[in-house]
Amino acid sequence: MVVVQRRELTFWERIYLPEIFRGLAITFKKMFEPRVTRQYPEEALPTNEVTRGQPRLVVKDDGNIACVSCGLCEAACPAYAITIDSQETERFIEREPERFEIDMLRCILCGFCEEACPKEAIFMSDELELANTTRQGLVYDMKQLERPASTLKPRIDYVRRINDRW
Template structure:
């Protein structure tokens, strides 16, 4: 049998005084440092081209959406948040979505839909706030997803810029 000799604790150690003093010294030091707490929502987060908020459908200048209901974003979505029903049109673009829903409670803002879209029809907006009174209200349909191109232009330009890294010199 091995007997482990334990150090005899002093009275101060038994009362956790060294830890208390160390903890209070940290608290005291922090009291005089500049606070880093953000008073949200009065102090909102800074939004930049890199901000990946909720996905939105681009509305072009002729008031139509660029989506041709190919379903690639639906297939790419890892959260199964997108539901699309395609339909025919009489326009040059023969297909458009009759139904395009994104369940915002499922969406994890990953941006895969943006990357998958071959028509530049869906982009990540800088809209981060999400609140409502029912689950149904947070399933966004086409009308709730539409945003004018100008509102998404900063993100569109950024995505186009970073995508040039995949282009070979001959394809530019």
């Protein structure tokens, strides 16, 4: 049990008014201090490679999607946000996704898909904004998810660096 010892108030504290004036002085001074508000839509949030934004699919430099539709991210997703249908392809990897959807309303930005991916095909981007007028509009299909590898470069390098430590 903690016994709080209350300090005996001095006379000036007990008549209360001087303390009120002291408080008023503090709030008055605060009026002229720099503001901490960020004007969000105009002033974007600072992001860097550690930012864990919405997951995006990597499009390799040759224009093909890196995903082989193995389904590991789908299985790893704790929110069941990912849906993959696969199809055959003439490319060496033989399989690629026909349909790759992430329901952004379900996605919790945990990054498990990124960790689960064996082919460096899905990464957490620095994109954070999410707005639409319908729920269906926020189920992103492959077209909306694809990003060239160059834009995801910092994150890819970061993830490689982290994984190298293991």
